[in-house]
């Protein structure tokens with residue numbers, strides 16, 4: 403049974419220095435303020451149409467249309483995306499991934515592109531001694547994927563939530579990262 407003698411190779415390692423999983427030093431990790439949430443009245447953040455289309459469930463997708471949306475940033479509010487123009491509204495349950503800053507997000511995702519949870523980050527910091535986002539991602543995933551626009555509920559770089567998880571882990575460890 404001779405088959406091809408080719409080995410399956412792991413992805414070639416990129417040695418390029420990167421500030422985050424994808425977006426470099428110009429990484430955008432926050433969004434512009436948008437309209438108020440129709441449910442909790444807190445100011446939401448602007449999210450591009452493409453992000454909403456990729457993240458809502460198949461049954462909700464037909465209602466998305468072509469407008470850009472707002473994302474409710476209130477951790478305790480059930481609303482995810484809403485348009486004040488069309489009044490279209492999608493709750494957390496219409497979104498395919500847990501939105502990390504919502505109170506009951508489970509699991510808490512630190513990097514949507516690479517599907518890494520906050521708990522995995524904490525383990526990498528506390529048990530493996532890593533503190534850099536890139537090191538942690540390649541340690542867990544073997545490679546880095548960068549598709550924040552489609553995978554992150556905010557449509558921006560995951561680095562903010564990721565670094566928050568790292569800081570949380572360092573604090574748990576009792577270490578100090580304040581220099």
Ligand SMILES: [Zn+2]
Pocket residue numbers: 439440441442443444474475476479480481
């Ligand atoms: Zn809300």
